[in-house]
Amino acid sequence: MSLSNLHPAPGSRKARKRRGRGPGSGLGKQSGRGAKGQLAGTGYSSKRGFEGGQMPLHRRIPKRGFTNPFRKEYTEVNLDRLERIKKEVIELQDMVDAGLIKKTTETVKVLGNGSLTSLKIVHAHKFSQAAVKKIEEKGGKAVLIGR
16 A cells, blocks of 8 residues: 555545536536526625515514623522532532532522521522521521622
């Protein structure tokens, strides 16, 4: 074997269609473009979203409201899920290890659904009032993380 006799596997490479090369090719005369009309001519190109003169989808759909580009997204964690972690001090890494959040870079808000049975010191970016009340009832502490 040498570089001079290397070639692609049979059938792996396909020749491009050569249009406008006479009637014998099967793509002669109008070159597969049909007869006349806007699309038949050379140099035709349509704009993105053009639907043949029909009102395009992006103009048919109503536009409403406002999207705040500075909105902060929080991953919500309830107290009943935090209760399963068998540690007194719960930080973001502990939540990742327990599968409550995916990464430590997420911003977390603790919500007050469920109840605690033991003292917990919970670190998060935000707490609901109900969550803080339930954590402090058990002698725990809600520690805010500054981001």
